[in-house]
Amino acid sequence: MEILGTNKIKNIAWLLLLFISFSVLEVNLKNYFTHDNNSLKNMNTNKKTILTFALLLGLVVSSWAxxxxxxxxxxxxxxxxxxNRAQVTNTARVSLSAGKTLxxxxxxxxxxxxxxxxxSAKGNLTIMSVKHRINYLKSFSKARRIKQLEDSLEYYQDRIARVGIEKEVLNSEEKMILANKKIGGQKGVSAQELAEMAxxxxxxxxxIRFAVLRHNKVLRKYRQQKNKIKYQLRVENKNANKPTSEVMVTVSAKSAINANFELNYIVMNAGWRPIYDLRAKNSKSPIxxxxxxxxxxxxxxxxxxxxxxxxxxxxxxxxxxxxLNPWYVNLYYPRPVKLDHYSRGKAAGVSVTTEQNKSINANDLPPPPPPRALKPRSKTVADFTKVVESTFATKFDISIPYSIPSNGKPQLVDVKSHTLKTLYNRSAVPKLDKDAFLMARLVDWEKFNLLSGKANIYFEGTFVGETYLNANNTKDTLAISLGRDKRIIIDRKQIKDFSSKRFFGSKIKQTYGYEVMxxxxxxxxxxxxxxxQIxxxxxxxxxxxxxxxxxxxxxxTTGKVTWKLTLQPKQASKVLLKYSIKYPKGKQISFGG
Structure with missing residues (x-):
C-alpha cells in the first residue's frame, strides 16, 4: 500500500477542517430559522466543542504533514x-520515514x-537541497583525553584536600598538647610520673611533627602534579567551546528506507610536507x-x-x-628638456662666469645629469608571462589507518621505501674549504615522484647531518653530500714566484698561480x-x-675549472692553476659575485 505524500496529507487536513466548519454553520443556521429552543440552548456549547475538535484535528494532521x-x-x-588543505569524506547510515525529512x-x-x-546517498530517495551553517550554540564534545585530565585533576584536588585536613588535625593536636603541658598543679608529681609524661x-x-613533614612532602608532590595537569588541560582545551559546523540536507522518500549518506568537502588548516631518510651502509652500497x-x-x-x-x-x-597579451615595441622619444643658463652656455660653447667671477669655458665643465627617462606605457614581458607547470598530481594511498589529532603538530606517516642506484665520488672546493666531501649521485631518481624537502642522512649506521633534497633539479642525477671525508688531505697554496704585477705600455698585467696538493x-x-675558478x-x-x-x-662562461682525479691507496697528487688579468693603467680592478 502506498503511503500518502506530504502535500496529499496537508490537502486532506484542510478539507476535513472546512467540512466540519460548514457542518457547524449548517446546524447553527437550521436552529436559527426553526427556533428550536433546545437547539438554541445547546448551540453555543456544540459550536465550541465542534470548533475545538476541528482545530485540534487540523493542527495534529498538519503537524504530521x-x-x-x-x-x-x-x-x-x-x-x-x-x-595545502585536505578533502574529508564523512559517512552515515540514516533511517528515513516516508515524506520530507530535514x-x-x-x-x-x-x-x-x-x-x-x-x-550523495544510496537509496530510493531524492536530495532536494543542501545548506551549510555555523552553529554557535553547540560546541565540540570533550575529547576522551580532556575528560581523563579533568578526572585526574579532580583526583589530585581531592587528595590535596584530604592531606590538608589530616595535617590540620595533627597541628591542632600539637597545640592542645603544648597548651596542657603543665603537670601536677599545686600538689606536684613524682619523678616517675614526670618521666612518664616527658x-x-x-x-x-x-x-606528630614527622607526620606533618611527610604530609608536606606529599602535598608538594600532589600540587606539582596538579599544576602539570592544569597546564596540559589548558593546552588540550584550545579547541574547546568553539562553534561547530552543520550541513542541512532536505530529502524526500516515497517509503521508509535505510540510506547511506556520504559528505565530501575541503577543509583548511591541513596539509603535509615531505621528509626523507637517506641511509647508506658504505660508499659502495646503494642508498x-x-x-x-x-x-x-x-x-x-x-x-x-x-x-x-x-x-x-x-x-x-x-x-x-x-x-599572453600583446607586447608592443615603439620608438622612444625623450621629453624635451628646458635649457638653463648653464646648459645654454655649454650648447653655445661660450664662457660662463661663476659666482667667484672666474671665467671658464662651458665645454670644460662636467656634463649635466642625464634627463630622467619617461615611464613606458606598456608593461614588460615579465609582467605578462607566467610559468605554469602542467604536471598531474601524484597520490599515495597509505595502507594502514592513522590518527591525526587536531593540534597543528606534525604526525609522521610512512609513505614508501626505495632502493636508489648510487654513484659515489669525493668532491672538494679548496678555495673555500680544504676538506673533501663524500658525494652520492642518485640515478633515475625522477621516477619516484619525489618532492623537494628536508632529508636526514645516515652513513655507516651514524647520523651525519641534514641536507635539502631539491626535486626541481633538471639533471638526470641528483647529487647529495654525505659529509666530510677527513682521510682525503687537501692543501692549497699560492705560487708566490709566479704571482706578479707588470706594466706593458698602457696596460697592467697581473699573474696569479695556485698549487693544490x-x-x-x-x-x-x-x-x-x-x-x-678563474x-x-x-x-x-x-x-x-x-x-x-x-x-x-x-x-x-662561468670561469669554473674542474679536475677529475683517480687516486690510488696512499697516493699523492697535485694540480696547478695559473691565469693573468690585463687592464688599463691608472685603473683598479675589483672582484665580486
Missing part, C-alpha cells in the same frame, strides 16, 4: 591530504569550505630512501583511525592557463673532483687569460 528534522552523527571515513549532520569542522561541499610528650610530639610525510591539521576535529591518502596536488592553486690516506681507490670579465677593457690548468675541464 510538516517536514521532520533529524540530527545525524557522521563518521570520518577517509581523508585526502593535499600539500537531516542535520552535526559536529563538523568550522574550517569547511562550503563551495566544495558535495552530498616520654609521652617526646614520643607524641615527634610522631635506501625512506619517503615520509609530516601530516598536520588544525580543523577542530580529530581524525581517528581514518584512511589517509597523500596527494601532491594543491587545490588552492589556479588551474587556468595564463594568456691532495693525498689519499685510505686503503682503497677513490675518485676525487677538484673545483677551482674570474670572468664584465668589461671589454679587462682581459682574463688562462695560462695553465693541465687536465682540467674549463667553462669560460
Amino acid at each position: 510538516t517536514d521532520k528534522e533529524k540530527a545525524i552523527k557522521s563518521k570520518i571515513k577517509e581523508v585526502t591530504v593535499f600539500l 537531516l542535520v549532520f552535526e559536529g563538523l569542522s568550522t574550517k569547511l569550505a562550503k563551495q566544495s561541499l558535495q552530498v 616520654a609521652f610528650y617526646r614520643k607524641r610530639l615527634s610522631e 635506501q630512501l625512506s619517503y615520509k610525510a609530516e601530516v598536520f591539521q588544525n580543523t577542530g576535529i580529530d581524525w581517528k583511525n581514518v584512511d589517509i591518502t597523500l596527494s601532491t596536488g594543491n587545490p588552492t592553486q589556479s588551474g587556468y592557463k595564463p594568456s 691532495v693525498r689519499n690516506t685510505k686503503n682503497e681507490q677513490v675518485e676525487l673532483v677538484i673545483e677551482e 674570474p670572468v670579465s664584465k668589461n671589454n677593457k679587462i682581459t682574463v687569460e688562462l695560462l695553465e690548468a693541465k687536465g682540467a675541464k674549463v667553462d669560460l
